[in-house]
Amino acid sequence: MTDSAQRPLLFLDVDGPLIPFGAAAQQYPTYRTGEPRKADSNPLLARINPAHGPRLVALPCDLVWATAWMDDANECIAPRIRLPRLPVVMWPEPSEADERDEREGMHWKTRALVDWAAGRSFAWVDDEVTDIDRAWVSVHHRGRALLHRVDPGRGLGDADYVALDEWLRGHGTRSSHGAG
Incomplete structure (x- = not known):
């Protein structure tokens, strides 16, 4: 077993990977956790399969929220799927470089995730990853990286x-910026 400092990071988005969207609402199963929460006022949370928690924890990595939910992911999502409190990427205010990147098709999260990883190997799970992001990371990140795109209509699957x-x-040992 490698030291925790040597384990890769897994940057995890919520909308798309954990909360599928885009198809007709009746196509999505819903799950009850048996624990009423103030967050249950958001009907999309019922789409989160509680089996994601154990599957994510079983992965050989350090999990990090990389979502616009920010710390709300720890309050609303983590308890539903029995995840511990996770570190959260705090998004910086947009810069001119970020705005230029977005015009050129790069995701607004890409720079911040590479900065957060600070050379450490990482996987990024998101429904908006593109080849432009992969190309940028391959040039600007000195560690290994997998940018894995999840179909938002179905969310994370087997x-x-x-x-x-x-x-x-x-x-x-594998391609560092492979498609997913």
Whole structure:
């Protein structure tokens, strides 16, 4: 087992990967956690499969919220899927470089995630990752990285977990910026 400092990070988005959206509402199963919470006022939270928590914790990485939910992910999402409190990427105020990047098709999270990782290997799970993000990370990140795109209409599924687990377990041996 490697030291925690050597484990790759897994940056996790919420909308799309954990809360699927985009198809007709009746196509999504809903899940009850049995624990009433003030967050239950958001009907989309019922779409989060509680099985995600144990599957995410089983991955050989350090989980980090990388979502616009920010610390609300710890308050509303983590308890539903039995995750511990996770570190949260705090998004900086947009800069001119960020605005230029977005005009050129790069995701607004990309720079901040590379900065947060500080050279450490990471996987990024999001429904908006593009080849532009992959190309930028391959030039600007000195560590290994997997930018894994999840179909927002279905959310994280078995194939996603297999791809993540394989990359995380062999993070030094596979293509670092592969499509997902």
